[in-house]
Amino acid sequence: MPDRYKIIWSHEALNNVISIITYIENKWGKREADNFLENLRSKERILSFYPEAFTLSESTGYRRCVLTEQTSIIYKFENESVIIHSVFDNRQNPDKLKS
Numbered sequence: 001m002p003d004r005y006k007i008i009w010s011h012e013a014l015n016n017v018i019s020i021i022t023y024i025e026n027k028w029g030k031r032e033a034d035n036f037l038e039n040l041r042s043k044e045r046i047l048s049f050y051p052e053a054f055t056l057s058e059s060t061g062y063r064r065c066v067l068t069e070q071t072s073i074i075y076k077f078e079n080e081s082v083i084i085h086s087v088f089d090n091r092q093n094p095d096k097l098k099s
Contacts, residue, residue, distance in 0.1 A: 010083065017040065024036050043065055043067055
């Protein structure tokens with residue numbers, strides 16, 4: 001069991017982050033976008049040390065880490081890696097996560 005687990009970002013998750021940052025920057029400015037990124041980095045560090053700390057969905061096998069009131073990190077922990085599947089808008093239909 002390593003001290004720190006490898007974080008792997010899917011293309012979907014990276015695209016989600018780019019879209020969110022663009023939206024925040026256009027709506028509220030660069031400082032708020034930077035705050036979002038810092039929060040994301042902080043949660044990424046937590047996931048790298050404590051990947052099993054967040055809620056596991058028994059039906060999907062994914063875990064959910066709340067990033068902000070509006071967004072969650074959806075990930076799996078397997079083979080000593082944290083695989084981030086998406087950064088999900090909590091206001092969306094959760095059935096979108098099943099695909």
